[in-house]
Amino acid sequence: MSKELINQNYYLISVAIIVLAFVVFFFSYEKKKPQAREIVTLAVMSAIAIASRAAFAAIPFFKPMLGIIMITGMAFGSGAGFLTGAVSGFVSNFIFGQGPWTPWQMFAYGVGGALAGFLAKKGIMNEKKKLRTAVIGYVIIQAIVGPLLDVCSIFTMGNTVAKEYVLSIFASGFIPNAIHGLATFLTLLLLCKPMMEKLNRMKLKYGMMSEEADEI
Numbered sequence: 001m002s003k004e005l006i007n008q009n010y011y012l013i014s015v016a017i018i019v020l021a022f023v024v025f026f027f028s029y030e031k032k033k034p035q036a037r038e039i040v041t042l043a044v045m046s047a048i049a050i051a052s053r054a055a056f057a058a059i060p061f062f063k064p065m066l067g068i069i070m071i072t073g074m075a076f077g078s079g080a081g082f083l084t085g086a087v088s089g090f091v092s093n094f095i096f097g098q099g100p101w102t103p104w105q106m107f108a109y110g111v112g113g114a115l116a117g118f119l120a121k122k123g124i125m126n127e128k129k130k131l132r133t134a135v136i137g138y139v140i141i142q143a144i145v146g147p148l149l150d151v152c153s154i155f156t157m158g159n160t161v162a163k164e165y166v167l168s169i170f171a172s173g174f175i176p177n178a179i180h181g182l183a184t185f186l187t188l189l190l191l192c193k194p195m196m197e198k199l200n201r202m203k204l205k206y207g208m209m210s211e212e213a214d215e216i
Helices: 003-030 036-055 065-076 078-096 102-121 130-157 163-172 174-206
Strands: none
Touching: 003 102, 036 065, 036 078, 036 174, 065 078, 065 102, 065 130, 065 174, 078 102, 102 130, 130 163, 130 174, 163 174
8 A cells, every 4th residue: 555545544534533523522512502692602702713813814823813712611611612613713714725724723723622611610720810821721732732733734744654754743833833822821811811701791691601501
């Protein structure tokens, strides 16, 4: 079997895994029967995230979008965080360009939002500990979201999966991931508290997305 065919199989399997993850998260969220105002709120948060990516398009790799996605996950839970990340990744690429990298971005951004929701539920990320929350956001980008996007490069930009090639991809992604992490760090440090206060007031006023409803 040729290397090209092996690489193609790896790519198809990876996309299949991502699609399966989408199905699990979307199904678990849909069975909660969210209210219309909850869907609208997530749509608004996705729009803010997309606008934040577009606003800094001139600065390479500096994308505050994950900070907004993480705040959404912290406020409304892992399912909402994943949905916001996936939708934001897909829609924002109508501006930046669709391609084989799109499902990887949707999945990676969704994972970032879901992790923030999980850590917020455990009391690890919250608006009262802004610096700690911002640092954790940076670590999530550098250690998880960034490497997931680097894996996409391995499958979509190369003709070999040799060890040296893989290591070079991860090494070359360190600085872009660090810049992306910095954008996330600053977004959480500056916006987490004011945005969380507003979102928490909405939750309290309208009874939106309670913790019980967020169980997956």
